[in-house]
Amino acid sequence: MTETDDVAVLEAANGELYAAIEAADLDRMGRVWLDEPHAQDVICVHPGWPPIQGRDQVLRSWAAIMANTSYIQFFLTDVEISVAGEVAVVTCAENILTAVGDAEADSSALSGGHVVATNVFRRTPGGWRLWVHHASGVLASTDGPTEDD
Amino acid sequence: MTETDDVAVLEAANGELYAAIEAADLDRMGRVWLDEPHAQDVICVHPGWPPIQGRDQVLRSWAAIMANTSYIQFFLTDVEISVAGEVAVVTCAENILTAVGDAEADSSALSGGHVVATNVFRRTPGGWRLWVHHASGVLASTDGPTEDD
Numbered sequence: 001m002t003e004t005d006d007v008a009v010l011e012a013a014n015g016e017l018y019a020a021i022e023a024a025d026l027d028r029m030g031r032v033w034l035d036e037p038h039a040q041d042v043i044c045v046h047p048g049w050p051p052i053q054g055r056d057q058v059l060r061s062w063a064a065i066m067a068n069t070s071y072i073q074f075f076l077t078d079v080e081i082s083v084a085g086e087v088a089v090v091t092c093a094e095n096i097l098t099a100v101g102d103a104e105a106d107s108s109a110l111s112g113g114h115v116v117a118t119n120v121f122r123r124t125p126g127g128w129r130l131w132v133h134h135a136s137g138v139l140a141s142t143d144g145p146t147e148d149d
Numbered sequence: 150m151t152e153t154d155d156v157a158v159l160e161a162a163n164g165e166l167y168a169a170i171e172a173a174d175l176d177r178m179g180r181v182w183l184d185e186p187h188a189q190d191v192i193c194v195h196p197g198w199p200p201i202q203g204r205d206q207v208l209r210s211w212a213a214i215m216a217n218t219s220y221i222q223f224f225l226t227d228v229e230i231s232v233a234g235e236v237a238v239v240t241c242a243e244n245i246l247t248a249v250g251d252a253e254a255d256s257s258a259l260s261g262g263h264v265v266a267t268n269v270f271r272r273t274p275g276g277w278r279l280w281v282h283h284a285s286g287v288l289a290s291t292d293g294p295t296e297d298d
Binding site for chain 2: 038041043045047048049050051053078080082084085086087089091093116118120122131132134135136137138139
């Protein structure tokens, strides 16, 4: 398998994480993440949260998020993929459209968010599985503090 | 080399990142990060920032942070290290003591911060080098939303 093949497969694996959240499908989410013998290595940092370690704990956090989200849609941009042997790092910007309250009754209840994510995948016999997800909100409107460049 | 050796070396490599920031030593910081042929893969997400990609751009961001920080000290806790072949993930909590304004004149100008970091290291002939640093502030005071566990 060439590295180009890896990149296409990784882009799909990364998209599957967000598709599972959008569909609020916990079984689908379970297939995204690393399982035994590495289940305890799994780490997830939701925006503003401390890290959650362990596959079961991480999936429980997603179940809670899904239960509290009536509607969510991700538009991924700036997807960067880098492979090193059996590990790959995918970074992307999550441009989020989400419903606050009863979105079906009032379209003005939709709100947007801008989050950046680092997703580390590990190659397994069953394909690339998510090992680490670290997401954080972007507060700055600039590209950083080096405006005097 | 056993995995136990790796863990000790990785803990030191991870500590070196924070020692370089504390010392405001950009050369030392440069030795922490991955270099050619992987310099362009380097990614850094400072708390609240969009990702910065590329070794030169990342080091420039650290130079800006060092220039604007009169005093900073890190107390690392919850350091978790996981190795997969030539890649390792280190997560830790950064308990930060930093100076706001002129700390030497007034000790009340010190402030604290709580940040979590995911640091991905890549094994190189010259040792473990930092590939990805993703840091984000912790807003929640609980361990997550699953308080009904």
